[in-house]
Amino acid sequence: MSGTQDLPSTPRYQQLATRLKAEMATGQLVPGQRLPSLRRQAALSGLGLNSVIRAYGELESAGFLVAVPRRGFQVAAAAAPPSSASRDHDAAPSRCTPLATPSLAIDDPAWQAMTHASDPALAPLGAAHPELDAPAVRRLYRLVRQKLKHHAESPSAYALPPGSPALREAIASHLSHHGHHCHGDTLLLCQGAQQGMSLILRQWRASRGRCRIGIEAPGYFGVLAAVEANGHEAIALPTHAGSGLDIEALARLLEEGEARQMDRRQTCAGKTRPEMPPTAGNRHGKAALDALIVSPDCHNPLGGQLSLTDRDRLLKLAQRHGVQIIENATFAELSFDTRLPWLMDLHQRQAPSPAQTTPLGQTMSPEQAPGVITVGSLSKTLDPRARCGWVWLPRSESVAPDAELGMQGLIRARWADGMGDMPWMHAALAELIASGDYGRHVHRMRRCYAKRLQLLRETLASALGDGVWLPGVSGGYLQWCGLPGLDGAALSRLHRELLEAGIATLPGYLFKAVSPGLRLNAAQLQDDETLARLTTTLRNALHGADA
Structure with missing residues (x-):
């Protein structure tokens, strides 16, 4: 426990997690090695069972440990010391997660x-x-x-897409005042x-496929x-x-x-078919x-x-x-x-370049x-009942009518998705934002x-x-x-x-x-x-x- 004695202000579960990660980094614990059981670790470390459960659980979620049925916890094959660049701001252990990219599916309990x-x-x-x-x-x-x-x-009037000009200008002015340099014509208003x-x-989906x-x-x-x-x-x-x-x-x-x-x-x-742009x-x-x-x-x-x-x-x-x-x-x-x-x-802020080259040597216009x-949205900062959010496009895409994801395409999609919004709400929001x-x-x-x-x-x-x-x-x-x-x-x-x-x-x-x-x-x-x-x-x- 010498590695944690100089950290009296650190939570005790984290002292255990830090010590175990250090032992993995120095080779004292090797991939596949079994750790003491929860109760055995509590006795060895002088910690409460909850502290050990938390330390093991967080090391597992961080990819350092794996839980094996009927065998307890063992060191993961990909366990490695975390980089300083990804260290959490708070005292929680950093994660070094083995590369995995599972597809996800929405859970029905979310609705309930x-x-x-x-x-x-x-x-x-x-x-x-x-x-x-x-x-x-x-x-x-x-x-x-x-x-x-x-x-x-x-x-029967609607605030048709891209939304009220007064509200778009008010949002753009507000964002620009706080360092996010924006123009009203680059914003599309939506319901969140x-x-x-x-x-x-x-x-x-329509232009690129899945x-x-x-x-x-x-x-x-x-x-x-x-x-x-x-x-x-x-x-x-x-x-x-x-x-x-x-x-x-x-x-x-x-x-x-x-x-x-x-x-x-x-x-x-060896094939004759030319490569397509990336x-x-x-x-x-x-x-x-x-x-x-x-x-x-x-x-x-x-x-x-x-x-x-x-x-x-x-x-x-x-x-x-x-x-x-x-x-x-x-x-x-x-x-x-x-x-x-x-x-x-x-x-x-990045300087525009005429073309970019991919890692495979292909050129993109x-x-x-x-x-x-x-x-962004005003629902989380002001009131969800306002039902008002925005899409901020880069200026090149907002003014280019033929861009793959340009403003005109989004305007058509927004119009098809409900015509528009209530003009009186846009007017009220515009005045509130413009007033400061x-x-x-x-x-x-x-x-x-x-x-x-x-x-x-x-x-x-x-x-x-x-x-x-x-x-x-x-x-x-x-x-x-x-x-x-x-x-x-x-x-x-x-x-x-x-x-x-x-x-x-x-x-x-x-x-x-x-x-x-x-x-x-x-x-x-x-x-x-x-x-x-x-x-x-x-x-x-x-x-x-x-x-």
Whole structure:
């Protein structure tokens, strides 16, 4: 235990995890070697059983250990020391996940869980809704009432795509003021980031065929639903608390895909049929990924954030391998560190080149070269009832009428998807944002959510100790509550017990989380009684697991 004695402030379960990883790195523990049983390890280390369960569980989810039926835990074949570039911001162990790209499928329980999350009879700790009793929200509905009177004479009118010019200019001005240089004519308004993603994916399906879309795992299940509903294949990419998407794992995946393409080219070298340009449509079935959906800020559900270094690396990898990026900025405005640029910001700063060369020596024209499309929403920062989000296209694609995914194509898709939106809501939102009230609201709510998250974390940590894992949150109001002492059946029971206690949560398996846990919404923790019921139910579940 000498390697952990100088870390008295580090949680005891993490001291054990750190020591075991160090022994793997130095060869004291080798791939395939069995570890002591949970109870034996507790006796050897002088730790509680819950601490050992948590340490083993997190090492397993990180790819360092594998659980073998009737044999316990053993060192994974791919166990290796983590790189500093992918280390989590908080104290949780970093993950070095063996390369695996399983296809994902949406779980039916998601529908039931979301129904509970929207039940007004339950404390809404499941749905990702912001604080609704805020001055800016109250002013929004005063404006809505005014605009409704003005539009009462035209009940059949729509705010046709791409949406109200006043609202697009207000959003663009707001984003530009905060360092995200945007123009109103590059924005398409929609009913939320989810619909924006679906419109893009639908256009890809029509023009490129079935694509391989990388998504974060764990990650928001709505992204998976959008990918699969539009006929694409979802590829899981490991994602960590603290540091977000595992860029190392992404690089390995893309490099292996490149090697496979090279092998196929060499095999077909004697054929006379010419090679086609490396666009996503004609390389289908060959490339590791055609596109990637990523949340660089305020990851849902783990709360992580990509560092500036990882953002740069991600963009370079995407360009090198021809991968289109959809940047999910749904919670980005609520990031506690507003200095980090968005992927679109970095992409726009890059000097345009007349052509790009792929790793296989093929040339892509600027129209074929991959880029970044950003989707955002006012639903998570202001009010979900506003039903307003936006798609931000690179300027080249927004003004080029013949671009594969240009503004005109999205306008047609949005029009076919419901004609448009309510003009009175667009008018109210435009006035609220242009007045500066929305910007002040976001600034105020960042401070408010930080305090509520801190209260939630302190309360759960004090009551549950090593039985709960609460990774650091980079912004927003969602908190991952890891419960390593519970198995899948126990987590399902806990979810039901919380419902019986009048509390809606979302269980981790909906997000494809390897380790058991819940996603909690600190924005809706507005009374001590709800927090007390939550803590009591969690404590009882953990005590039941120990029995």
